[in-house]
Amino acid sequence: MTAFDPKTATIVVVTYNRTTLLTRLLESIERMDPAPGHLVVIDNASTDDTTAVVESFRDRVPTELVYRRLETNTGGSGGFSEGMRVAYELGSEWIWLMDDDVEVVRDGLALMGKWTPRFRSIQGRRYDFDGSEFYWQYRVAESMAIPIPFAPASFDDSGFKPMNSGCFEGMFIHRDVVAKIGLPDPRFFIYWDDQLYGWLASRETESVIVNEFVLRRTREIKQWDMGIRHMNASSDAYRYYIMRNRAYLQKYYRAVGVYRPLPFAAGTALTFVKELIRLAVVERKVTGTSHLFRGLRDGRVISRDASWKPMPPLEPISTTA
Incomplete structure (x- = not known):
């Protein structure tokens, strides 16, 4: 070694x-x-x-x-x-x-x-x-x-x-x-x-x-303390990308041949519910759901993009001496 x-x-x-x-x-x-x-x-x-x-x-x-x-x-x-x-x-x-x-x-x-x-x-x-x-x-x-x-x-x-x-x-x-x-x-x-x-x-x-x-x-984040687990506060931008980027996960799963529609859809639904809980319990507000729906909507556009490709492997570069 x-x-x-x-x-x-x-x-x-x-x-x-x-x-x-x-x-x-x-x-x-x-x-x-x-x-x-x-x-x-x-x-x-x-x-x-x-x-x-x-x-x-x-x-x-x-x-x-x-x-x-x-x-x-x-x-x-x-x-x-x-x-x-x-x-x-x-x-x-x-x-x-x-x-x-x-x-x-x-x-x-x-x-x-x-x-x-x-x-x-x-x-x-x-x-x-x-x-x-x-x-x-x-x-x-x-x-x-x-x-x-x-x-x-x-x-x-x-x-x-x-x-x-x-x-x-x-x-x-x-x-x-x-x-x-x-x-x-x-x-x-x-x-x-x-x-x-x-x-x-x-x-x-x-x-x-x-x-x-x-x-x-080094940064304090508002949390819901559940014992050893925590749920952090979020933001409207995070809520949007949490849902939109499920489409990118789906694309990668398809590319490597492991995509299973029903379990993946269940994962998306659980993610949506988790964000609703985060809004209600951690941030104590009801606004913000529109960003979740907007993310889902834009994700559907990504999922239909036939030109999409995953990130390619890199060309080998010699390491320094």
Whole structure:
């Protein structure tokens, strides 16, 4: 087994108009030991002082900083797609994705790296804003394309559990897997994109969530506390894309030959009901349902698009020495 070299890893951060949060993340990267070989910051056309903040860290972070400011806001999906592309073209062996509302545990890269001789698609754990252990739904019911909320939270002595999903808040993935499944699909804009990407990765390699706390969330989100599970508040934009992007999931399922109409339709119906519960219980309002229906309507247009194709595999690029 080849020992993990931290310099072969690249951290990819996607940010948009949140310099207070971004500063905390960059400060945590400044303290990292070991540090990655590259840090790629994708700025989704921020209108605040993001550029100045990033540049102020260029000589502070213990790694090569690559900054890309996009001309338009492409959403998390577009940002991570571009960030993955940049990291891949830099020759990175490992790519670690994260939003700007987390900070990295000092030895987080070493904790992830110790699993690299065995796995090629790895998800670490994170602490929530209040310091509690954040529970992430690491498995999906494949036929319905929805997360399984009762997947066990505890780990056995192995320290890992098989997963068939993904989360761009901490996904740690090898370039060989990226080459096979292509870049994240920017057409999603937000939502379902990382679940799909992790699912595609799990079809190519054994994917796992490991019992290593490597990130801390730095943004407080309104939640409905259900014990070990939480339901977060959302927004009208999220409600729209949650329903619209079911059509993209359907397209990918058809492309790989696993689409089953009835279970998938059940998954869409359950997603709709979940969003109604989120509105009523977490956000305590009744407005917002129009965005769910609008998403379904626009999704039907996508589902009928005969010209649609999935993201293509990548051309091999030699890694750096």
